[in-house]
Amino acid sequence: xxxxxxxxxxxxxxxxxxxxxxxxxxxxxxxxxxxxxxxxxxxxxxxxxxxxxxxxxxxxxxxxxxxxxxxxxxxxxxxxxxxxxxxxxxxxxx
Numbered sequence: 001x002x003x004x005x006x007x008x009x010x011x012x013x014x015x016x017x018x019x020x021x022x023x024x025x026x027x028x029x030x031x032x033x034x035x036x037x038x039x040x041x042x043x044x045x046x047x048x049x050x051x052x053x054x055x056x057x058x059x060x061x062x063x064x065x066x067x068x069x070x071x072x073x074x075x076x077x078x079x080x081x082x083x084x085x086x087x088x089x090x091x092x093x094x
Contacts, residue, residue: 025035 028036
């Protein structure tokens with residue numbers, strides 16, 4: 001399916017991403033006293049794999065909540081991402 005050209009939206013995705021990256025960097029500086037650097041003795045592939053496992057677990061939780069209609073109080077559900085994916089709807093920005 002070919003999509004039409006994008007129209008004006010609500011949020012600049014890159015600006016939001018940069019904002020979140022800066023926040024993560026500040027958290028890392030606070031916790032570890034330095035920013036994430038290459039050749040730091042960590043195995044980036046292992047770290048990535050473990051983070052992806054965590055992400056998959058959270059995603060499964062969203063899907064299970066959507067199936068059972070149990071939503072976390074205070075979390076967006078108009079409908080939430082899991083509901084939209086389950087229903088096959090286009091995903092809107094959160």
